[in-house]
Amino acid sequence: MRLAALFLALIPCLGHAEPRAVSINLCTDQIAMMLAAPGQLLSVSWLARDPMLSSMADEAQAYPANRGQAEQVFLMRPDVVLASPYSSRPVIELLRRLGLRVEEIPPAMTLDDVPAQIMATGRAMGRVAEAEALVAEYSANLPTIPQAQGRAASYQPNGHTAAPGTMGDGIMAHAGWGNVATGSVLPLEELLLADPELLILAQTYPGTSRSEEMLRHPALAALDARTARSGADWICGTPHVLRAIAAISR
Numbered sequence: 001m002r003l004a005a006l007f008l009a010l011i012p013c014l015g016h017a018e019p020r021a022v023s024i025n026l027c028t029d030q031i032a033m034m035l036a037a038p039g040q041l042l043s044v045s046w047l048a049r050d051p052m053l054s055s056m057a058d059e060a061q062a063y064p065a066n067r068g069q070a071e072q073v074f075l076m077r078p079d080v081v082l083a084s085p086y087s088s089r090p091v092i093e094l095l096r097r098l099g100l101r102v103e104e105i106p107p108a109m110t111l112d113d114v115p116a117q118i119m120a121t122g123r124a125m126g127r128v129a130e131a132e133a134l135v136a137e138y139s140a141n142l143p144t145i146p147q148a149q150g151r152a153a154s155y156q157p158n159g160h161t162a163a164p165g166t167m168g169d170g171i172m173a174h175a176g177w178g179n180v181a182t183g184s185v186l187p188l189e190e191l192l193l194a195d196p197e198l199l200i201l202a203q204t205y206p207g208t209s210r211s212e213e214m215l216r217h218p219a220l221a222a223l224d225a226r227t228a229r230s231g232a233d234w235i236c237g238t239p240h241v242l243r244a245i246a247a248i249s250r
Contacts, residue, residue, distance in 0.1 A: 018126040019079030019101075023048075024068040024091070027236035028082040028105050030056045031118055033063070034134060034238070035127040042076050052203055055232045055240035070094040080124055108237020111170035114138060117237050138239045143249075145173050150197035152177035152248070153186060154230060155220075157202060157211035161186035168234055171241060172200075175249035192219055199225040200248060 021036065022043045023029045029048035032041050033056055046067055047053050048060035066072050070091045073081055081095055081102045095102050103124040108117040115135040122131020152172050154162040162168025163184040172179050180186075180194040199220070204212045233244040 019124075020077075021080050021082055021125050022066065022073050022076050022078040023082040024066060024073065025082060025084040025087055025105070026053060027107055027117070027238065028084065028121055029060065030054060030236055030238050030240070031105075031121040032082055032125065033059050035118075035122055035125055035130045037127065040125065040127075042078055043073075051232065052205060053232055053235060055236070055238065055243075057232070070098070074098050074100065082121065082124060108167065110165065110167055111142065111174065111237075111241060114237040114239070114241065118239075134239065138242070141239075141242050143174050143245060146176040146249075148178050149176040149249075150178070151180050151194065152198035152200060153180045153191055153194060153196040153225075154200045155186060155191060155202070155215060156230070157204075157209070157215065159185050159187060159214055167237060167241065168230070171234060171244045172248065175245045177248065188214065188217060188219060192223065195223060196225055198228060198248065199223055200228045200230050203229050203231045 018037045018040045021032060021041050023032045023041070024045050026045055026047040029044040033044065041063060043064045043066045044060050046065040049057050049065055051057040054060060068088060068091060073095060079101065081100055083092055083102055083104050084107055085104045087104070092102050092104070105117060105120045105124065108114045115138065118135050118138070119131050122128050154168050154172070161181040161184065162172065162179065163181055164179060169179050177198055180196050201215050204215060228248050230244070233240045
């Protein structure tokens, strides 16, 4: 009788145990690491360990890395798999057929989307209170758009840029920089004619790639612009975007 009473008393606690999670997406990797209870997060994607892509590369070393393969994830026996709508469809469908719960967390495309991505991850992990606290901290520290310091251009491999209305555009605006771009690609000639006061170049990997050669074009030296570097803090809609804003504000 006493054992039965003890078991019944423990049922509410067992019902609130956080589900064991595996993340197979770079952005959910980082939010999950911020929110997880000790021992709750079983694995993050291998991309989380790349300092060129992840703002939490050092923290990710503490977790087993996965390659987003269905067999690998299934053998970890998670209660929930954190993915993106852009994750591999065959992998997601196979995991669901195998009986696993897969939560597709929509990525944050703008600074305003960051709280929703955090809350969606928090609900999937049973860590709503922690997600609410993280959202409150992010919202309190997101600066209002100040008076413009000048015009800036983001220049990335293959001439890609931060188009109006994107995360990168919001980072520039909240740091006081107007965006010279009108689309998602900025031809070199248009960049030179725009003559921005700040040039934000993407970080490049060691070695040589044709797509990154544009970032070392001699014509860029003719621009009378200050130079900054975008990096991992620009990629995902996490509170680390606040560091990106602070960096180019300075």
